[in-house]
Amino acid sequence: MSDAGVLHIKGRVLVGPEDVRDELWVVDGRVTFDRPAADDVRTVSGWVLPGLVDAHCHVGLDAHGAVDEATSEKQALTDRDAGTLLIRDAGSAADTRWIDDREDLPRIIRAGRHIARTRRYIRNYAHEIEPGDLPAYVRAEARRGDGWVKLVGDWIDRERGDLAACWPGDALAEAIAAAHQEGARVTAHCFAAESLPDLLAAGIDCVEHATGLTEELIPQFAERGVAIVPTLVNIATFPKLAAGGEHRFPAWSAHMRRLHERRYDTVAAAHDAGIPVYVGTDAGGSLAHGLVAQEVAELVKAGLSAAEALSAASWGARAWLGRDGLTEGAPADLVVYAEDPRADVRVLADPRLVVLRGRPVG
């Protein structure tokens, strides 16, 4: 499509779960519901969603740490072609700022680099520091990122042989206050329950994975509006991790298996209690990019309705991250499907057309 041309999409425009329109146009890269006076019009039909959101996705990272720009580009293109047009990068060791200048790549909301306790995370990923330095590092990453900071809240403690909290409560409180002062929100990687009370008391905004949520903690998360991004496609790998660590760390292995076994119940209980749940795939560590449709299907398996799971990857996630949906004048980031994703979310796996910044891509 030339820049001068107009894209006309008709069928079912899913502006919100209940707000459905018959058509929209893309003019100069933006959405309009008013028919423009134009000759050069291309019409596409189908079901339209705002560009999907992957709220936990690492561009610029692989299993060994930072990757080069060519690899980062490939990752971002894979996400884009799967319909993910907005990424909340949950920590990256690479500087991906150059992607902002690329009109053909998804938009990224960065969290800077992961902040972890010394030798308590995957090698080459994080700033590895001690608690006394936490507030200063959090403030620095808040300034580097796009409104989020990523902590590693718990990890295996090899001496204990089990998952253990990484930070004392007072360091967390000071660090999270520093991020909030800088206008950034803070999220933390947490598998077990142990780290959650201190993070909650310190004012955490979101928890990644959140497999350790308990009956006691769930109402507290709900009351404070702390969101979770379960990354169920990642949690599916826990049994394999547990098998690998069985010999050296049997207690850790058993713990990981328990968290895995109750993963759907945990997400369902959190969702039922009113905790905001969002779609994240954790692509870029050991997982492939482009798994957004699978994660939406996993949330349905956990008990969210199709419309709720779609919202966790589109309408709701965009509102949470402060980005437009399909509103008049919004940037035209949208995905067209051949069938109704509300009837069956598996439709997301096969987009008919992906439109980014008003241009058909892929």
Ligand SMILES: [Zn+2]
């Ligand atoms: Zn991650």
